[in-house]
Amino acid sequence: MKLKRVAVTVILVVMGTTTVLSQECLSDSLRINCYLWEGATQELCEAKGCTWCPSSMDELAPSCYLPPNYGYNIDGPISEIPEGGYRINLKRSPASNISYVGADSEEISTFFYFDSDERLRIKITDNTDRFEVPLEIKPPANPGGENPQYRIEFTNNPVFSFKVIRVSSGAAVFDTSLGGLTFANQFIQIVNKVPSTNGYGIGENEQLSYRHDFSKWQVFPIYTKDDAPLGNKNVYGAHPTYTMVEPDGSTHTILFLNSNAQEFLLTPAPSYTYRTTGGLLDIYIFMGPTPEEAVGQYHQAVGPQPIPAYWSLGFNLCRWNYNSIGNMNATIERTREAGIPQDVQFGDLDIMFDWLTFTYDSNATYNNFSGLPEFIRELKTRGIHFIQSVNAQISSEERRLPWYEPLRLGHEMDVWVKRPNGTPSTGTLWPGGEHEGWDKPAGPGFGGPVHFTDFSRPSAIEWWRIICAQYRDVLDWDGLWLDMNEPASWVSGDVVGCADNLINHPPYTPGITNNISDLTICPDHVQDYGILYNTHSLYGWSQARGSFEAIKPLFGTNRTFQLSRSTFPGSGQWAAHWLGDNFSTWGNLASSLIGIMGFNLFGTPQSGVDICGFYGRPSEELCTRWLQVGAFYPYSRNHNVRSTSEFDQDPASWSEASRNSTREALMIRYTILPYMYNLFYIHRVRGGTVMRALWAEFPGDQVALGVDTQFLIGPAFLVSPVLTEGATEVEAYFPEGSRWFAYRNGAEIEEAGSVILTAPFGVINLHVRGGYILPTQEPALNTMLSRQNAFGLIVALDGSYAARGEMYWDDGVTHAEVQDEGVYFRSTLLYIDGNLTQTVVNDAYQGISGLEMDSIRLFGAPSIISTILLNGEEHTDFEIHLPGNELRVHNLNIPVNSNYMITFLP
Known part of the structure; x- marks a missing residue:
């Protein structure tokens, strides 16, 4: 029977017995804060029934902490559940006379589902x-099973607790x-006491190291917010998930499926204390055991990203404030003339009429985009695709009617987020800001009133389809840039304010910036999903x-x-991500690696940052180094802000030496795109x-666990960039x-460990891992051209002089549903x-014929x-390249979709 697969140990206290609790001070690292607000004193602490003992370890370590008999006790027998697992009913411990905020549930239930x-x-x-996140968690690939990687222990002494233990190692x-x-x-x-200090993830925020620092107490708040990434504060996305490498290298990923304002507190125990202000606890544990298996199991559960359009993996150019087609085209032309590839051009606010989304300034009222x-x-005839910025916040000024169709039709189809009284929520944002001039700062009083689209309403999705179709009839865009969708506003709550209630002003707010209505919609306003208190981060x-x-x-x-700027688990199914309004600093260059690797854990692998920074003016050195590393981001885009001191930072705007460096780096990207x-x-x-x-490839390597200044593309392509000035x-x-x-030359690294590599101005260090075969393609100025070129292979041998790889190819544009029917080559x-063989697994994509x-x-x-x-016939077109004794073979002229064998003899 399915229930019997999981070993369960139950340690119960005989009902009615008394557990003697020590009154000695608890170690700082093991304390759980009992007074969450500032100004804790012994008097306030003990008045709540908490334990007081001054902390000595860290300023965030609590002096006021919970006694060990705080919590819940098992109430009645443990029962099996039909889905496979156990239900345990719990009752609040008689000794738990402490309440953080009031309204504690006296009876709760814990369900263990053996998925x-x-x-x-x-x-x-x-x-x-209670509110539950409307994300469909996909069933596991192999439900049930007979060899679970985990077992569970319960105890009731002095209160209920449990452990999930890895069977192979005993790690909890x-x-x-x-x-x-x-x-x-509310x-x-x-609190989860973790088996190691090798934790990664939790976002979205700017983390200064990829591996979490458990040596001190620190908070990672989660609540989506339009705020530039600076330190641990909450910004655009909400990702309550982390991945942990255990002492033996086994790895697990854990998701806390909750969308309320929340936080993770890291402590030296080591532990994660998870707190949320609503919903429930819905925790998924993915056991791996390898890092890629653990993360992959999570991705499969929340929904992986479909294979992206091939052109979107090329280089993207953008800036706010081209101000005219002439300036935009001049940037594109100098990029082409520099031999720098480009696949995508973006349009930002400056192409719009008065910053109204779904418009363009056709009459050159503010900027000259007539003829766009x-x-x-x-x-498109040059192979360059166009992506346009749009906002979900729609100008609500009646003077826009009847000509402004998004507003007129939005009223007609009833698509807005609502106040409790049923009228549309109203904030302020961009519309109208263009005619006010840039000297007036963005914020309350700048721009104009807006309504917020409620995408949980079916009518809103149909409305969006209609206006997007109308917009595409005018501007033949290839994709959309979903900005300001935290959702952002420049007035907190609503133009008429927020009601004074416990929803808008909850008794506890996690360590987020300001409060939960700050520069966004009032929490008691309503979507079809429910109140924004629960749904804001969705x-x-x-x-x-x-x-x-x-x-x-x-x-x-x-x-x-x-x-999309704002994301949540599962967002990768529908959108790529960039890390928002970063700064032109060396620190932000370094943290970009951490952020993008984090979003690969979160399930949005096509992620990147604004190369060279959004805010500020980068030096040529900083921008050149950033363009070098940005050439290998999964999503590669250069973008910067409109500014009173106008400047360009696109790759062709710099010196010849910088242009040469960028050209080489991006051409290598296009080479390894397959x-x-x-x-x-x-x-x-x-x-x-x-x-x-x-560490994703070497989880048992103690040094690798802390490396965040290098990264791998897949298992085999290592990037070691310059991240510091000079x-x-x-x-x-x-x-x-x-x-x-x-x-570049196949030279082997002679010794493992830390190695000093030379990196002059125009060079980024790149290495290929032995044991892998990488498919490549001759690069060109865009993917429309490169996809017509010949393929190649990089074969890097391991210590046994072996290597393996695989190749997938399709038309680069067709939907995944067609791919699922097998219309691809693999x-x-x-x-x-000494024998290199290709074995064709699937040959249903006709477009590969002739390549x-x-x-x-x-x-x-x-x-x-x-x-x-x-294939048994001698081939003579090859040579050896020094200093790495790299063998280069040319003019093989093998049909890509054929089985072949190439033999290499000494």
């Missing part, structure tokens, strides 16, 4: 009707034995989903593209990251037990015993190659 051998769900709730991946379980109407808390539709059509997620559903029919069988594209295919079918840290060398780490070869590649696999670069052969046989 699969790799996935466990834990749900804790009371008997009231979830351990609530520190206590602190709280379930109140305050829920659970013809210009976009002409760009707004960008719902827009990405609703917009994708609405515009998908406009493109027939072709893929479109969406770029390898990167295959990684997106792998993500689509089984989850996993595109950009990852070294540096002409970098310290790169190469894990033991692997071979690494310089991308092959496996293997090098062993050839033309070249090979072989790294790390055991001896100098003197003879090459292609």
